[in-house]
Amino acid sequence: MLNLERLRTLDALARHGSVSGAAEGLHVTTSAVSQQMAKLEREVGQQLLAKNGRGVRLTDAGRLLAEHATRILSQVELAQADLEAQRGQVVGELRLGAFPTAARGLFPAALCHLRDRHPGLRVHTAEMEPAAAVRAVLRGDVDLSVVLDWYNKPLPVPDGLSRAAILDDPADVAVPAAHPHADRTEADLEDFADDDWVTWGEAQFCDEWLLDTLRSKGVEPRIAHRAEEHATQLALVAAGLGVCVAPRLGRGPLPAGVRTVPVRQVVRRHVYAVWRADADRRPSIRAAVDALRTVGARIV
Incomplete structure (x- = not known):
């Protein structure tokens, strides 16, 4: 049976295009990525990576399995969201990203709001610029990001993401x-x-x-x-x-x-939150959006 964490590593390699990029996205060492891929190759009995100059590239078999891995991980995300929704509890881990002034102006109060109301939720945050934050949500590196656009310059938001206004x-x-x-x-x-x-x-x-x-x-x-x-x-x-x-x-x-x-x-x-549509039903996502909106309303 295919190991989910090894499929996650393959998916990260396909998305980031390099071992170092996958390691950074997964918050592990490059050696850990290489070890997981070696185990996955033994598991499937086929070569998934080939040398490409100083780096590596996916073989045909690697690209095929990476496409399946993306769909499998999406289904896992949906399953987790459905289980959380059925349980109705805001627990577990939530990873948030935001551009610097939002991280400074929104996160301290919003995280205190979440901690007071949902002590079983562990929140991790990181600063990132809007375009990078959107990519991080798409890749699954963060669960929700606070991004911005201007009244006369919208930020492109790809299909597959949901969004909610926080404040102007x-x-x-x-x-x-x-x-x-x-x-x-x-x-x-x-x-x-x-x-x-x-x-x-x-x-x-x-x-x-x-x-x-x-x-x-x-x-x-x-x-x-x-x-x-x-x-x-x-x-x-x-x-x-x-x-x-x-x-x-x-x-x-x-x-x-x-x-x-x-x-x-x-x-x-315009300041708003974005998250993957397949995580729509996660109570932790809804709780984070509510906390950000509550703080945003106070600021306005």
């Missing part, structure tokens, strides 16, 4: 205290056409949104600095080195020397 997160423009617009009650993005901009990492989803949005308003932004974390962006603004878009979720107190100006045509991020 307004964003302001953060400027140095000495900026000519620092004391305005509102402004348009194009009012900052002559400023240097502090933005996210190149080609990140939010960076692409900012560039596309400014260009749609006839502004070619001067990108002076790039930083992953909003705290770093605000520190650069405080030093008088540019302006940035500053969403409110997880923002915390502003550094000295920084002011925020609301945008006249409100700029918002």
Whole structure:
């Protein structure tokens, strides 16, 4: 009989494309992946992996079995969800991912909410950017992720995922205290056409949104600095080195020397949760969505 954990290893190899990628996705060593695959090859009596330069590739038999493994693991997920639903208890393990400001702004209160109401549930979290978070849910590396898109730039969500809105997160423009617009009650993005901009990492989803949005308003932004974390962006603004878009979720107190100006045509991020549709009936998923929505409602 085929071993489920070895099929899970084969599935991870097919999805990640390498032994190291599979090991990272499964949170095991590369040696453990190789050992599981060697055992699976002995189990089926066929070669499933072949050398490909310094890496490996799946043989025809490996690809065939990997396709079956994907379907088998999906059925196992459905069985687990149905059993949890029948039992009606929020227990077991739940893995959550979120982009950094959601991890900071939502997770502490939401996890306390879950701990107080469902002490039998063990929750593990990780920070990840929205596109990577969607891929992690599809791969099964996490059970649920908190992701975002912008009011004018949706994030593609593949088939097979369910989603639930958590909150809409307004964003302001953060400027140095000495900026000519620092004391305005509102402004348009194009009012900052002559400023240097502090933005996210190149080609990140939010960076692409900012560039596309400014260009749609006839502004070619001067990108002076790039930083992953909003705290770093605000520190650069405080030093008088540019302006940035500053969403409110997880923002915390502003550094000295920084002011925020609301945008006249409100700029918002849509924050929502995504999970695999075959896990829809899991009470732990529903409990996590409820906790996130409860915290999101308080923030709004």
